[in-house]
Amino acid sequence: MCDTCGCNLTPGNRQFAYKPVEPSATTVSVLKGLLQKNDDQAAHNRAHFDARGILALNLMSSPGSGKTALLEATLAALKDEFNCAVIEGDLETENDAERIRAQGVQAHQIVTGTACHLDAHLVHDALHHMQLDGVDLLFIENVGNLVCPASFDLGQHLNVTLLSVTEGDDKPAKYPVMFRAADAMLISKTDLLAVLDDFDPAKAEAHLRELANPAPVFRLSAKKGEGLAAWLAWLREQLTAQRARVAQGRTRLPKIQPDGVRLHTA
């Protein structure tokens, strides 16, 4: 029957009298994210970034959607303008970090072994291997996976989710948790649209809106260097916004924080 007031105590179980946590006490003491440890570490990471005026971005996508290729193209365009650094998350190899270092940009590889996502502790460990002073933009390439990376705050300010045209334009509808977390969605490998007429970028964007996500959508090809200007302009804009926040002692959380939980605690 009622399992909140203890009225289901019977002679048989009375000696195990249990103490329900009061609903009011629940909202105060119990109602916190279960991922509190990760979130605390993420806040600490963000404090490291904010203290140095760094804008941190988390790149997420399926394996092989073009995250490293996008970074290579982005760094080639921005490395003379800004001091950039990259954290690479990969299951096994150092390959991606080596591709970044080949550009003359500082990169640290986190080899996750079997973990399918980065968490705030892994990123903090990586930060201790890096020279952060003077860095303007820090890119964190998450493990290729459209599921768990969306649930872990790493301390970044912005999430960027890539969707390559070979994956199908309905991915946002199939992986709503991931695409809801996007602060920007990049439709990548657009050079292949010519041969893949079943991917409709407008449909991909419509699926993103159906998740109530107002994030900007950029269409680009890292390989052919097409469509990069709008993405680069957005990055510059976001760095300016970050500097303004830092000057006012404020910060920005990525989209990960669920709206609902915040409303419940209010």
Place this chain on the structure above:
Amino acid sequence: MHELSVAQALVDAVESLIEQNGARAARRIRLRIGPLAGVVPALLTSAFPLAAAGSRCERAELDLIEAPIRVRCQTCGAESEAAINRLLCAACGDWHTQVVSGDELLLERVELDLQEEPQEEPMETLNYGSPP
């Protein structure tokens, strides 16, 4: 995928409640999960015993309550139910909505065993809710 780390965080949270309340163990844990939280209830159910092994949550029953998805429309103000991949306003169809429920991962309630020492009667025979 990451349900084991969620289960470990859950066990940590309940352990600290046990500590705060000077209890002996947790008997029952109720967790509210929204479909948009990114946690698969079935995977969490199977991960929980692994995370709880050897802890004071070991014998606890885990109840997972699935929260409905509800959105509030920023255009017309209506609040309505929505599907996981169509968070549109049911009243006016607009996509400018805010999720008010359905993305939570909340430890709602924990029933604690306050007994100092275990009684002769083994816990496994306990039958909550129905008189013997």
